Each structure stands twice: as structure tokens, then as C-alpha cells.
Amino acid sequence: MAFSLDRVSFSHALEQEGLKNINVRAAPGESIAIIGSSGSGKTTLLHLIATSLRPSSGDLKVMNCDPWRVSKSQLQALRSRIGFVHQSVSIPPRQRVITAVLSGRLGQWSFWKSLLSLIYPVDIKGPQMCLQELELSDRLFDRCEHLSGGQLQRVGVARVLYQKPDLLLADEPVSAMDPVLSDLTIRSLIEQARLTGACVVASLHAVDVALRWFPRIVGLKNGEVFFDLPSAQVSEALLRELYVSELGILPQQLQTLSG
Amino acid sequence: MDTRFQDRDPAAKGRVLKACLLLAILWPTFDVAQFNVALAMTPGNFEVFTNFLSQFFPPSFQPDFLKMVLKATLETLAMATAGIALAMAIAIPLSLIITHSLSISRLGPASGHRAAQLARYLARMAILLMRGIPEIVWALLLVRVFGLGPISGVLAIAVTYGGMLAKVYSEILETENTRAARALLMLGSGRTAAFLYGLLPGASQELASYTVYRWECAVRASVVMGFVGAGGLGQLMDQSMKMLNGGEVSAILMVFLALVFLADSISLVIRRQLA
Amino acid sequence: MTKAVSRDFCLKCILTFLLILSLVVASFVVVSFNPLALFTLEALGDMALYIARFFPPDLSVEFLLKVSTGLVQTFAISAVATLLAALMSLFLAVPAAGQMGQGVKVLTRFFLNFLRSVPELVWAVLMVLAVGLGPFAGTLALALHTAGVLGRLFGEALENHDPSAHLALRLAGASKAQALLYGTLPILGSRLLSYTLYRWEMNIRMATILGFVGAGGLGQILYYELSLLHEQQASTVIMAMVVLVVGVDMLSNQLRREQMHSMG
Numbered sequence: 001m002a003f004s005l006d007r008v009s010f011s012h013a014l015e016q017e018g019l020k021n022i023n024v025r026a027a028p029g030e031s032i033a034i035i036g037s038s039g040s041g042k043t044t045l046l047h048l049i050a051t052s053l054r055p056s057s058g059d060l061k062v063m064n065c066d067p068w069r070v071s072k073s074q075l076q077a078l079r080s081r082i083g084f085v086h087q088s089v090s091i092p093p094r095q096r097v098i099t100a101v102l103s104g105r106l107g108q109w110s111f112w113k114s115l116l117s118l119i120y121p122v123d124i125k126g127p128q129m130c131l132q133e134l135e136l137s138d139r140l141f142d143r144c145e146h147l148s149g150g151q152l153q154r155v156g157v158a159r160v161l162y163q164k165p166d167l168l169l170a171d172e173p174v175s176a177m178d179p180v181l182s183d184l185t186i187r188s189l190i191e192q193a194r195l196t197g198a199c200v201v202a203s204l205h206a207v208d209v210a211l212r213w214f215p216r217i218v219g220l221k222n223g224e225v226f227f228d229l230p231s232a233q234v235s236e237a238l239l240r241e242l243y244v245s246e247l248g249i250l251p252q253q254l255q256t257l258s259g
Numbered sequence: 260m261d262t263r264f265q266d267r268d269p270a271a272k273g274r275v276l277k278a279c280l281l282l283a284i285l286w287p288t289f290d291v292a293q294f295n296v297a298l299a300m301t302p303g304n305f306e307v308f309t310n311f312l313s314q315f316f317p318p319s320f321q322p323d324f325l326k327m328v329l330k331a332t333l334e335t336l337a338m339a340t341a342g343i344a345l346a347m348a349i350a351i352p353l354s355l356i357i358t359h360s361l362s363i364s365r366l367g368p369a370s371g372h373r374a375a376q377l378a379r380y381l382a383r384m385a386i387l388l389m390r391g392i393p394e395i396v397w398a399l400l401l402v403r404v405f406g407l408g409p410i411s412g413v414l415a416i417a418v419t420y421g422g423m424l425a426k427v428y429s430e431i432l433e434t435e436n437t438r439a440a441r442a443l444l445m446l447g448s449g450r451t452a453a454f455l456y457g458l459l460p461g462a463s464q465e466l467a468s469y470t471v472y473r474w475e476c477a478v479r480a481s482v483v484m485g486f487v488g489a490g491g492l493g494q495l496m497d498q499s500m501k502m503l504n505g506g507e508v509s510a511i512l513m514v515f516l517a518l519v520f521l522a523d524s525i526s527l528v529i530r531r532q533l534a
Numbered sequence: 535m536t537k538a539v540s541r542d543f544c545l546k547c548i549l550t551f552l553l554i555l556s557l558v559v560a561s562f563v564v565v566s567f568n569p570l571a572l573f574t575l576e577a578l579g580d581m582a583l584y585i586a587r588f589f590p591p592d593l594s595v596e597f598l599l600k601v602s603t604g605l606v607q608t609f610a611i612s613a614v615a616t617l618l619a620a621l622m623s624l625f626l627a628v629p630a631a632g633q634m635g636q637g638v639k640v641l642t643r644f645f646l647n648f649l650r651s652v653p654e655l656v657w658a659v660l661m662v663l664a665v666g667l668g669p670f671a672g673t674l675a676l677a678l679h680t681a682g683v684l685g686r687l688f689g690e691a692l693e694n695h696d697p698s699a700h701l702a703l704r705l706a707g708a709s710k711a712q713a714l715l716y717g718t719l720p721i722l723g724s725r726l727l728s729y730t731l732y733r734w735e736m737n738i739r740m741a742t743i744l745g746f747v748g749a750g751g752l753g754q755i756l757y758y759e760l761s762l763l764h765e766q767q768a769s770t771v772i773m774a775m776v777v778l779v780v781g782v783d784m785l786s787n788q789l790r791r792e793q794m795h796s797m798g
Binding site for chain 2: 557558560561562564565566567569580581584606607610611613614615617648651652653655656659660663664668669670672673739742743746747750756757760772775776779780
């Protein structure tokens with residue numbers, strides 16, 4: 001079992017989107033896309049699975065373990081098996097790309113190894129290969145402050161690829177990329193997951209990308225699971241209902257989808 | 260698809276070089292500073308150190324001694340206040356000399372042009388000297404002239420802080436909006452009048468605020484100068500240390516910390532009132 | 535700007551002014567100092583005579599060598615002390631920023647405040663008592679005081695910085711120490727460095743005078759020469775002090791100007 005949520009709810013700070021009565025299960029090796037309009041709770045759901053937020057009620061288990069009932073060191077070990085691609089990448093500007101990518105494995109390294117790596121990178125080939133998949137390997141030794149938004153996002157993805165996690169979570173991983181790069185990135189994520197048998201969950205606002213790459217789609221609306229279906233069964237009508245706002249306006253995307 | 264493969268960190272060479280250079284400079288530096296790390300770390304020394312610390316407890320609260328401390332505290336406060344007052348007396352004319360915004364020569368040619376420039380240059384040099392020599396050095400020298408006691412401290416503060424105040428006063432006055440003063444000069448009023456009515460009112464708050472801040476620093480400096488014989492709490496502490504009376508030293512230290520805190524608070528209150 | 539208009543008719547202003555004036559006069563009385571007595575012919579004459587004894591300064595090669603050794607020693611004291619203080623502050627910043635609980639934070643801040651409030655010279659006297667005369671005492675004293683200053687600055691910088699890089703690493707399983715190394719230090723590093731360099735500049739000034747109480751460097755030489763009434767030697771040392779302080783001042787102004795240019 002990769003993760004399971006049973007009747008999980010979350011409501012906390014004013015800015016965080018709330019979630020109500022979420023029931024989702026995932027087996028190892030699955031690929032799931034989460035879609036829904038802004039504010040529907042996609043980011044919150046991902047953060048709950050990533051163990052960075054604590055559910056207000058309900059049962060949450062990640063890789064057969066309740067993250068909020070284990071010791072700190074066990075939680076740390078669990079987290080090192082979870083890779084998270086953040087929506088807005090927060091990497092220190094003056095850090096070099098190679099160091100940023102290497103930091104994905106910090107959870108698996110001893111303190112002294114991580115200290116040593118600052119003096120001389122302990123692995124150059126590994127990060128390079130991860131970056132090569134994302135067509136960024138020529139920037140290996142550049143500082144992150146010299147990269148564009150899309151390039152930074154790819155560094156964030158490369159970090160997770162390097163981490164080789166058992167559970168791969170991505171929050172809007174391609175929001176700053178053009179269609180070509182966005183396809184490339186999603187493909188690398190899914191390839192990696194397939195090779196390692198990891199479970200992938202990505203929240204996306206581009207519905208076509210979601211439908212194209214992910215066999216299972218979870219649609220969130222107003223903090224609740226609206227549908228949880230294989231992508232072939234996701235009809236236009238369903239999407240329309242998912243995205244229609246209170247004023248009855250459909251997003252442009254769906255209008256083009258429907259014809 | 261990128262096929263270039265790098266296997267070495269290009270920044271490594273530079274880093275190693277810098278590290279070697281740093282080490283090459285640091286090693287003799289530690290030596291010159293006679294910093295004996297081993298000395299600080301040997302276990303026997305820890306006991307010596309704790310023995311040393313225990314000398315300072317309990318602080319001495321004998322009434323005779325406390326009377327002396329009170330007297331010394333008042334002396335310190337008086338030193339700082341008198342010193343700043345004299346410093347102002349020195350700084351005000353000096354800063355006027357070097358403030359450009361009042362020079363008539365900027366408005367047009369005048370006969371006193373050269374003399375004014377010379378005066379300005381000399382004043383600048385004097386200020387540099389007054390500020391450049393630390394107040395405790397002045398105190399040390401003045402003690403040789405005027406003997407032990409607070410007078411040397413007052414004069415040392417007067418000279419050093421006079422220089423500091425002069426520099427900052429002139430900076431404040433120069434960045435102040437000069438329109439009003441220039442207008443008065445153009446109408447034919449004298450420099451002093453232009454200053455008093457045109458420039459001073461706007462700058463007065465900032466001038467006063469900085470002066471109060473310097474008074475607070477002067478209180479601290481007065482204590483420090485006592486160690487070279489300029490009276491006040493510092494001299495008392497020096498005497499107690501020479502007699503190896505740890506209890507008295509810690510008592511004076513506590514009073515000093517309280518005094519600094521008091522001066523800090525007074526200064527803060529006054530400056531807030533001025534704002 | 536009503537201040538310029540309602541100038542002196544404010545009663546509170548007049549009263550405050552009179553109060554300050556009376557305090558100032560009282561101060562002169564307490565110190566038993568009549569400034570006008572300075573300007574008598576006799577006093578001025580004495581001062582002139584004393585100043586004359588400082589000229590010409592002793593510029594013999596052997597004494598200049600001694601002074602240069604003192605200069606190098608002063609420089610070394612300031613460098614080692616600042617370095618040690620910076621290292622200590624890196625460690626003290628973590629509790630001071632509240633990362634080990636509120637109680638520890640208050641204790642640490644109190645300790646740092648204590649280190650900071652005791653003037654460097656007082657520390658020097660204490661250290662001379664503890665470890666004996668010489669530059670070691672001066673280095674320790676300066677290091678302790680500077681650790682108080684830098685510890686507080688580092689702690690505030692740590693507390694107020696954006697923790698998202700640090701948190702992202704912890705979420706990936708990094709330990710707190712690793713996240714500090716990879717997520718916090720790269721962000722804060724240059725700011726901490728500039729605090730340290732600024733403090734080093736001030737410490738050079740301080741190191742020159744710590745010698746007065748026996749803590750090595752130029753100050754010790756000056757005190758020694760003055761006690762032996764060697765005014766000519768003393769003036770050489772004073773000149774060396776001024777050169778050092780002014781030189782460092784100009785160098786750092788130049789560096790700061792260059793840094794501004796390269797950033798713009």
C-alpha cells in the first residue's frame with residue numbers, strides 16, 4: 001500500500017484550503033493525477049500525504065505507517081522515501097544546481113557525508129544523468145539564481161528523481177513550462193516511477209496533460225473528492241461539472257476540449 | 260540530447276587554493292596572537308577556571324563599599340554629562356566652519372574665499388585627529404598632565420566626542436533642506452541669522468537625538484577610562500581587581516550593567532520624546 | 535512643520551532646557567572641574583610644554599621594528615578574536631533563534647547580552663587575571679565580547695529568514711543539521727559574513743587599546759613607554775595607531791564602494 005486516507009479532514013489556517021471526508025487509497029506503482037479548480041484542495045491533499053500537514057481527523061497511512069504516531073527518527077526515515085516536487089521551488093539562490101540536486105539524498109546520507117559533499121560533490125554522474133533527462137545537464141555547475149523559472153522547476157524535479165523515492169508527489173510540477181518541456185518532465189517522472197516501482201501522484205491544472213499521462217484521475221471540488229476514476233471513464237460532462245464555478249462559467253480549456 | 264559528460268567539479272581547484280591560502284595566513288596569525296588552543300582545552304585548566312570564577316561570588320554588599328560605589332557612579336555620570344557638554348561647545352563652532360551650506364562663497368565670489376577654505380581644511384584635520392585617536396588614549400595622555408581623577412576623563416570625552424559630534428552635526432546640517440537658509444542669505448541676512456532661523460529649526464531634532472545617543476556612549480566610555488586613572492566606576496573596579504577582591508568586582512560589574520541599562524532607557528525615552 | 539513657528543513659547547521645552555542646564559552645571563561641580571581654569575596662561579603653558587615633549591617622534595629602525603611587531607600583533611589579535619567569535623556565534627545562533635525552545639532562547643539571549651554589555655576593556659582586565667599578560671588575554675576578551683554581539687545578530691538573522699528551503703529539505707528526510715547546512719546557510723551566509731567583517735573592522739580599533747591593561751599589541755607598548763616617560767616613543771606608537779585605524783577605515787570604504795558597483 002502506498003498510502004491510504006480514510007475519512008480524512010483538514011481545516012486549519014485561514015489560507016489553507018480545507019478538506020472534508022477524503023477517502024483515497026493507492027497501491028504501490030500507481031500513477032494518479034489530481035485535478036480540480038484553484039482552491040479545491042489539491043495542494044493540501046498532497047501535503048497531507050507528504051506528512052507536512054497533519055489531518056484534523058481521520059486515518060492517514062503512508063507506506064503502511066501512521067506518520068503521526070511514530071518516533072521522530074522513524075518519521076524522518078519515512079520522509080526520505082517520499083519525494084515532493086514543490087509548486088514554487090525554494091532553493092537558495094546562490095546554491096549550485098549540482099548541490100541542489102544532491103540534496104535530494106540528504107535523508108539517506110550521514111551528516112559527515114553531507115558535509116564532505118559541500119567541499120567536493122560526492123557524486124557528479126548521478127545528478128548529471130537526472131538533469132540530462134530534463135535537458136538541463138549543461139547547467140550542472142551554475143548557480144540557481146541564474147536560472148529561469150521553468151529551469152528552476154526542472155531542478156526541483158531532478159532533485160526528486162535523484163532521491164529515487166518510493167512515493168513521488170508533485171504539486172503543479174509543470175506550471176511554468178511550455179507544452180514540450182511539460183511533456184518531457186512528466187514523462188521523466190513517470191518513467192522513473194515505473195523503473196523503481198514507485199507510486200506517483202501529481203496535481204495538475206492542465207487537464208489534457210492529466211488525461212494523457214495518468215491512468216487514474218482524482219477530481220477534487222470544494223475540498224471533497226468529486227470523482228476517482230480511470231482516465232478512460234472521465235467524461236466531458238464530469239469535467240464540466242468539476243470545473244464549473246458558482247457563476248456557471250467554464251474554463252477555456254474545457255471549452256476547447258469539448259470541440 | 261546532451262552528450263557532454265563532466266566528471267570533475269570546476270570550482271574545486273579555486274576552492275582548494277583559497278583554503279590553502281587561508282590556512283597559510285591563519286596559522287601564523289594564531290601564533291602571533293599567542294592563542295594556545297591546547298592551553299584552553301587541557302582538563303586541569305577547567306578546575307583553575309572554575310576556581311577563578313568562584314572568586315567573584317558572592318558579590319560584596321558591605322555598606323561602606325556601597326557608599327563608595329554610589330559616589331563613583333555619580334562621578335561617572337557627571338563625567339559623561341560634563342564631557343558631552345564640553346564636546347558640544349567644541350563641536351558646534353567646528354561644525355559651522357565645515358558646513359558648506361552656509362558658505363557665502365557658494366552663492367558667489369567673496370573676498371574671504373581663501374581664508375574660509377583654509378579654515379575649513381584645518382577644521383577637518385583637527386576633527387580627524389580628535390576622532391582618530393581613541394578616547395582612552397586621550398585619557399591616558401591627559402592623566403599625565405592633569406593627574407588622576409575625573410577631569411582627565413571629562414577632557415578626553417570632550418576631545419574625542421567633540422570630533423565625532425562635529426562630523427555628524429555637519430553631516431546633518433548639510434543634508435538638511437537649505438532652501439530657507441539660502442533665501443535668507445540672498446535677502447542679505449548674516450550667516451548666523453540664516454543659520455538660526457533657516458537651517459537650525461529643521462535639523463534640531465536630529466541633532467539633539469544624536470547628541471543624546473552620544474551621551475549614552477559617553478557613560479560607557481567613562482567607566483572604561485577609569486581603568487587608566489580617570490576616576491569613576493572604572494577606577495574603583497581597577498582598584499578592586501588589583502586587590503584581587505572578586506566580590507567587589509562583581510558588585511561593581513552589576514552596578515555598571517544597571518547603569519548602562521538606565522542610560523539606555525533614559526536615552527530612548529528622550530529620543531522618543533523628540534521625535 | 536509647526537515647530538519652526540511655535541519656537542520658544544513651549545513651556546515644556548523651557549523647563550526641559552533648564553533642567554538639562556542645571557544637571558550639566560551639577561556635573562561640573564561633582565567633578566570639581568572649572569573649565570575656565572584650563573585657559574589660564576599657566577595651564578596653557580604647561581600643556582604646551584607637555585606636548586613639546588612628544589616631538590620629534592622616535593623613528594629609529596629598531597623602535598620602528600618594535601612598533602611594527604606590535605601592529606602585526608594587534609592585527610592578529612583582532613583577526614583571531616573575530617574568527618573565534620563568528621564560529622561561536624554560528625553555534626549560539628541556533629538556540630538564540632528559538633529553535634531549541636523558548637526557555638533556551640531566553641537564557642541564550644540573556645547570556646549573549648551579558649557578553650555584549652561588559653566592555654571589551656573590562657573583559658581584557660578579567661582575562662589578564664585569568665590567563666596572564668599578553669595577547670592571549672586580549673584575544674579571549676575580544677572574542678567573548680564579539681560573540682555577544684555577533685551571536686545576537688546571527689540569531690536575529692536566523693529567526694527572521696525565509697525557512698522554506700530548510701523546510702523543503704526536512705520534508706525530504708534531511709536532519710535539522712543537514713537542512714541548516716544545505717537550506718539555511720547558503721541563504722544567510724553572505725549576510726553573516728558582512729556582519730563579521732564589519733565587526734572585525736571595529737575590533738581592529740579595539741585591539742589597539744586593549745594593550746593598556748596588558749593584553750598585548752600596540753596598546754601594551756604605548757602604556758609601557760608612557761609609564762617610563764618616553765614621550766617620543768609614545769608618539770610613534772600613537773602615529774602607528776592612527777595610521778592603522780585610518781588605513782582600515784579607508785580600505786573598507788573602498789571595498790564597500792566596489793561591492794556596491796559590482797552588485798548594481
